[in-house]
Amino acid sequence: MQDIWVVIGATVLLGLLRVWINPVRKKQLQTRHVATGILKQLTPAYRKELEEHFPYFQKLDPQNRRVFAARVQAFIHSKEFIPRGYTHVNDRMKALIAAAAVQLTFGFRHLNFSHFRRILVYPDNYYSQITRRYHQGEVNKKGIIVLSWRNFVRGYADENDGRNLGLHEMAHALRLENAIANEEFDFIDPAVLRQFDELAMQEMERIHSGENFFRLYAATNLQEFFAVAVENFFERPHAFFDYNPELYKCMVRKLKQDPRQWLRIDPIPV
């Protein structure tokens, strides 16, 4: 009789352990699948958004489109999208926000902004109680990316004006991701980072003395300079190269891609 109670006790204990272990195991598997790119199938609703509304994706060849789509799916799968002033974050918002992150990091194989787990989406400029100002977007060291949808859309509406909120905020996230110790830590060559900062300081002085290729806001500090440089790198690559080839080539080495070639207009080897 006692043996029966031992068996029953052991069975209940095993069941409880399974309930406790399963979510942990499931999360580990999901993380590994994202990291190894096993989640390859992009949901058709997201694919439609990329095909219709994302110029960078439209210009890629079929092989790169497959890789890009898998990266977008992995990004969406691993983030929590939180609506602010909306009932939910819709498919278009998720697909295009993920695509902005993948566009910036497409030169790296598996980069997925693992430090950033939550993405907040506001309809428009939002008021910050901390800074007591209205913001279009921000990136929080605690792992939150905040975007205002109207400004995000406006950034991609004119793809040649050198202004793009999505890329700007993702650039801040990239710099932080590179600096915060985790599995995606230190992926940018430190020598390239040093060279970029030196060239950026020179360029910030030029902005202060009236040169206006980069808008004045870029001279705020090195973080803002990089974010504005990223906007121009993707939206005005040829003009950027003509203006300052050394800085442009440094961006190519930093991000491991050259938008002049993606755009397939008169590619010039770096």
Ligand SMILES: [Zn+2]
């Ligand atoms: Zn900024």
